[in-house]
Every structure is written in structure tokens, then in C-alpha cells.
Amino acid sequence: MSTFQIKNLEEYFQVYRKSVETPELFWAEVAEEHFLWRKRWDKVLSWDFSKPEVKWFEGAKLNITENCLDRHLLNRGDKTAILFEPNDPNEPAQHISYRELYERVNKFANVLKAQGIGKGDRVCIYLPMIPELAVSVLACARIGAIHSVVFAGFSSTALATRINDSDCKMVITSDGSYRGGKVIDLKKIVDDALEECSTVETVLVAKRIQAEVPMKEGRDKWLQPLLDEASSECAAEVMDAEDPLFILYTSGSTGRPKGMVHTTAGYMVYTAYTFKNVFQYEEDDIYWCTADIGWITGHSYIVYGPLANGATTLMFEGVPSYPDWGRFWQVVEKHKVTQFYTAPTAIRALARQGLEYVEKYDLSSLKILGTVGEPINDEAWHWYNNHIGKGRCPIVDTWWQTETGGILISPIPFSTPTKPTFATLPLPGIQPVLMDTDGKEVQGRSVSGRLAIKFPWPSMARTIWGDHERYRETYFSAFPGKYFTGDGALRDAEGYYRITGRVDDVIIVSGHNLGTAPIEAAINEHPVVAESAIVGFPHEIKGNALYGYVILKPAGEALDPDALRKEINALIAGQIGPIAKLDKIQFVSGLPKTRSGKIMRRILRKIANNDFENLGDISTLLNPEVVEEIIKNRL
């Protein structure tokens, strides 16, 4: 039995037991079997969650890019590492081999050095989903610079905040980007942001849309001529296991974004191990994760995890709706995609479009489907299973967070029997616990509580950049000695976990604690409701009352709104109780969402509270335009 790949359920239980009983031995074996080390570790793990301090593979020396690139040259030099599918279906795809990627990363790394970037410097990457994005990430890692990728849909304000928080010395961007039918002037956004940033010395500009853009003398440089002159050999910087690899910001529900810091060896071992097992990657597979590299999903499961396994990873520049809603399925057919990994919000949008977009394409190459980002509802799960997987592809519902670095709870396909809406079982090395509100562990089966993790795993974030105390306070203070996830979960009779949603969205109505998630689930059962979100607003007698924002399916738009409101409340009363009925129900065409598909309740809450003058920066939303409509029609 290989330590690295689990092949059946019995093996999973064996490996899991070993990972809990002798975690250091287990992770040492995984690390030994599969990676290239410049020097072996002295100590597998030391940890103290009260500080908190966690160190994995202390004393080891390595470079993650030697594991993602150099060691594949011998046997996989001509294999496609990155399969780039452009926004425009008529533009040819690019097959970038491991050898070519190695050379491009080295050239880029040499450019970074020539521009004065060295080990430990922070480099902000603000690029669309073009090959240069993956190349620049790896180039930073090659020389030990800390990359901070900012999703290229964020506004100049959001970008400036992130550049300043970690004092970036350089920004890497492009002359613009394509997103569906739109062209976006990225360089202008960078120029605006840099008005507020004093630490940036150099801006490297890649060409994507061949636009004329202003170049600031002494600061801005076209990338290509520098690459043309650079050598394709660049010795990898030898890094300590715990040297920071990257910073990635996650927007807290309030306040400043948190710069989560991930380090080198543990992150590499865990993302590679989980990629192999959760996607059961085999040598000729074509793996596609539709996320953007600007999110942790892209870092761990487009770039590092797949490349550390010598996989072919598809990078898609476009959107699911362009040129039409068949685009994803057309790409699956075209490249014979074997593993497809996307978000529930995308699945729901695709499911609303009608089956003709799916049925036009041959999806028989698919073996495994994945989902991530929020709890997947029953209806979306079945649509995905029936119409995309044709009932023969296991769905891996992968639960994790920016902070966890890698997937923590997920089925292992063909081993773990799946169950709709359940993330199922913890991966090896992960020790989840459910906690009650008094801080006691909830034992046994068929129970629910707050999800915490009681033992370290290799890819956990080590700190928040520049604010270790905030890190401790946010994740390690709710339940001393444990990492608190902020999620609620239940554990069923078989020990399977179902993530029920954030526990911070609790509203107290007449002294009753009401979670928004179960109420929304009740509303969504109405046959003409597509999606909903509820928030609290002040009420003289109850303290808080509930305000619901509801998106109707086309079939609901012709119906009498007041009759619908009554039916929705009857459903809630039936499922949760009359206490959870909504005082106000507003029908809307969309809900404000973050780029990762999460509803921005903060904005909805402010509107329900008639406090919409100061909504803060809404430019980072996926759909800022719906905010105006919601304000205009508020109840």
C-alpha cells in the first residue's frame, strides 16, 4: 500500500487511524515518499495553539518550484503542464509543457532579480487568468519572494489596501483583460491604486489586449522585452520549511482584509497529497478547476497541488456565460476534461439555463466532479450529479478555507460513498470536533455544533501578516487549544459531516437565536424561488425582525407578490416555526455577491436598516449594479 494514494474505503480508515494515532510518522512518510528535499527535516512537528505557533518539517530545506517543475523534466518534459483556454473560443488553446513552463518561470525569476526583487520581498500580482499569472507566482517562489495575488476583479481601493498592508515592492499586471464580452482596463486600476501606495518601485506590464496604456517613466516596464533578454536558467533559492511562500487576503466580514500567511514545506506536502487523493489524479488526466488563481482554490488546486503531482491543469480565462451558457461544457468536450471542480453558485446559475446547453456536448470524458465555496443545496447537487456526471461521476463536496490552505473534509472518490450535501469525512491528518456554545466538545453521532479542528495540519496558515494577535483572537480564542472555523456543522449517524453555514450569521428574534441558513433553506423550497438571503433589522418589540430578499424563477414573476409572501411565510412557519417568519419580503433580480459567490449580508443588512448612505467599497462585488435596484425598491 502506498502511503500517498488511498484506493478504497478500508485503506482510508487504516490511513486515517494512523494519521491520528501517529501523525508525525504519517506525515514524515508522505513527505519522504513524494518530494524533493535539499535537506531533510530535523523535527516533523512542533505546535502550541495557545500562542499560536505551528511548525512543520522544521530544519528542512527545499524549493517548491523544484518539486513543481525541475523534477518532472526527466519523465514529463513534453507533457502539458498548463493547458490555457482563452476567453474567446476562436483563439487557439495553448499547451505549455513542463519544459516550457520551467524555462518561462526561470526567465521571469531572472527578470524579478534584475529588477531588485529578492528573498522575502513582497510582490503583488494583479493579472487576469493568463499564463503569466501562474508563471509569475512560480517565479516569485523560485527566488523566495512572497507573492500576494489580488484577484483582478478587485477595485483600485481594494488593491491599494492590499499592496499597503504588506508593503509590496512590485506590482505585476497587464495592459488589460478580457472577461466574456467585456474588456477591462487593468492598468488604469493599478495606476489609480498606486496613487495611494508609496512602497511600489516597479510595475511590470504584460500585454494581453494590445492596448495603448500610459507608462510611468522609471516605474512601469513592459514585461516581454525583459523576458526576451533573460536567461532560462535560474538556480532555485534554498528555502527553510517555514519561510513564507505567499500572502493571500481574505475579506473578513468586518474591517480590514486579513493577509493569511502560508509557509513552504507544509503547504506543499498537504496540497500535493490532497490533490492526488481528492481528485484521484492519474497520469493522462486533464484536470480543470474553474476558480481564479486570485483565490486560495486557484493557488492550491490550479497551481501548486496539480503541478507538484506532474498533472495537466487547465487554466480558463473566460466566464461560464460567454459566448453562451454552454461554454463550460464545450471546454470539457474540447479538452476531454476528466476532473471538473467548480462552485455551487456556478452550478445553480448553469442549472437555470436549461438542458439544451448541456446536451449539445459530449461529457463522457468526465470521471470526477467537485464543488467548493459554500454548502451545496440538494437541488443543485442532484442537477450536477444527473446532468453533468450522468449519475456515474462521484461528486467531491470539498470543505475548506483560505486559512486552511487545503481541503480538510471531502469524500475520496471511489472510496467514500457520497451523500448529497455532505462533505462526508475528514481527510487523513484532520481531527474535526463539534463544540457547543458553552465551549464543550459535543460527542457522538447525530449531533451538531460549531466546527473546530483540534490538531494541526501541515497547510494551516501560520499568522495574519503584520497582526499575529488578530490571528490568535480570530481563530484560537473561541475554543482554547482548538482552531475555530467559524462554520456550523452536523455529524450524522455514520459520522459524516455536513457544513451548515457560517455561525456568525445568527439573528436574535424575540430572544430566539435564528440562523439565517436554515430559514433560507426553507424559503428556497418554494417551487418558484431561485435564491434568498435574510438579515435582521431593528424591531420595537422583538428586538430584531427578519427581512428577506428573494430571487424568483421566471415562473414566479407573473404571480401575485402578496400571495407569494404568504406562501413563503407558511413554509418557514412549517419548517422552523412561526417565530422565524419574515416581516418584510422584497423580490429582487439578484443578490450582492463577492467574487467567490458569497452573499454580502453586510450590504443587505445596511439596506434593511435604512442605512445605505455609507455602504463602503462595493466595487469588489461580482454584481455591484444590483445594489442600486435593491435600495430603490426597499420596503
Ligand code: WT7
Ligand atoms: C468558507 C471559506 C476554500 C475555497 C473557497 C472558499 C465555506 C467552503 C464549503 C463546502 C460548505 C463551504 C465555509 C468556509 N465553504 N467550502 N464544501 N461546503 N461550505 O474559501 O473564501 O476562505 O471561504 O467557505 O463557510 O468557512 P473562503
